[in-house]
Amino acid sequence: MATFVLVPGGWHGSWSFEAVVPLLERAGHAVHAMTLTGLRSDDDNATVATTNLDTHADDVLRLLDRAHITSATLVGHSYGGMVIAAAADRADGRVSRLVHLDAYVPRDGESCWSSTTERYREAFVAGAATTGYAVRPPKGGDPRRRPHPLASFLQTIRLAGTLAQVPRREFIYCSGWEHRTPFAELRTRLQADPGWQVHDLPTGHDAMHEAPEAVAALLLGGGAGSAARPTTCVEDPIARAPGRRSDAAGR
Numbered sequence: 001m002a003t004f005v006l007v008p009g010g011w012h013g014s015w016s017f018e019a020v021v022p023l024l025e026r027a028g029h030a031v032h033a034m035t036l037t038g039l040r041s042d043d044d045n046a047t048v049a050t051t052n053l054d055t056h057a058d059d060v061l062r063l064l065d066r067a068h069i070t071s072a073t074l075v076g077h078s079y080g081g082m083v084i085a086a087a088a089d090r091a092d093g094r095v096s097r098l099v100h101l102d103a104y105v106p107r108d109g110e111s112c113w114s115s116t117t118e119r120y121r122e123a124f125v126a127g128a129a130t131t132g133y134a135v136r137p138p139k140g141g142d143p144r145r146r147p148h149p150l151a152s153f154l155q156t157i158r159l160a161g162t163l164a165q166v167p168r169r170e171f172i173y174c175s176g177w178e179h180r181t182p183f184a185e186l187r188t189r190l191q192a193d194p195g196w197q198v199h200d201l202p203t204g205h206d207a208m209h210e211a212p213e214a215v216a217a218l219l220l221g222g223g224a225g226s227a228a229r230p231t232t233c234v235e236d237p238i239a240r241a242p243g244r245r246s247d248a249a250g251r
Contacts, residue, residue: 006033009078011137011145019212038149049133051149057086073097089163097168108159117182
């Protein structure tokens with residue numbers, strides 16, 4: 001039995017994995033879908049203003065401590081790739097697998113800000129214009145999204161090198177939005193790295209909702225097969241902003 005820790009991307013909470021969680025649980029695995037600090041409904045402005053990438057990595061580490069997890073599969077979507085990388089580097093060998101689901105795979109000294117495209121940096125700046133510390137969700141997506149702590153997009157990651165010791169590292173590239181994705185160069189880089197396995201899914205960025213069976217199949221170690229056929233939705237978090245089934249918030 002595997003233990004999955006699912007970390008959402010920017011503006012999202014545990015609900016972003018709602019279609020995938022039951023598929024993993026049905027296969028007999030433990031699943032913890034997280035809502036990170038600053039993205040919870042009861043977080044006050046001060047919490048959002050002081051939350052950064054370290055805060056989110058600590059959320060994951062606290063969950064590992066609290067649930068006594070010693071062999072975790074960390075799955076990070078989009079910005080969540082920054083979080084699982086930081087957490088795995090500090091987890092003292094408690095992470096056995098990393099899955100970056102159309103997500104950033106940072107190197108030491110990089111940030112979400114430095115790793116993304118100018119289009120996304122402009123969206124971060126525009127989204128934070130009102131408060132200076134919280135990035136509003138782009139218009140037109142899932143109404144459950146919340147303002148995202150700006151500092152977590154800006155903070156550079158510091159990696160001690162233990163991340164490279166995680167036995168299994170995978171990157172899932174969503175190819176259905178190739179004219180907008182910030183991950184094309186990353187895919188090329190990881191394909192040339194023997195330490196990584198790269199999978200392609202013909203979906204938009206929001207693969208968990210477009211093709212949950214295909215995502216679950218990859219997480220369970222199988223091929224995506226015919227389940228990888230996308231629906232008509234191609235979620236772009238900027239152009240269209242959209243276990244336990246209970247929320248595993250990192251308090």
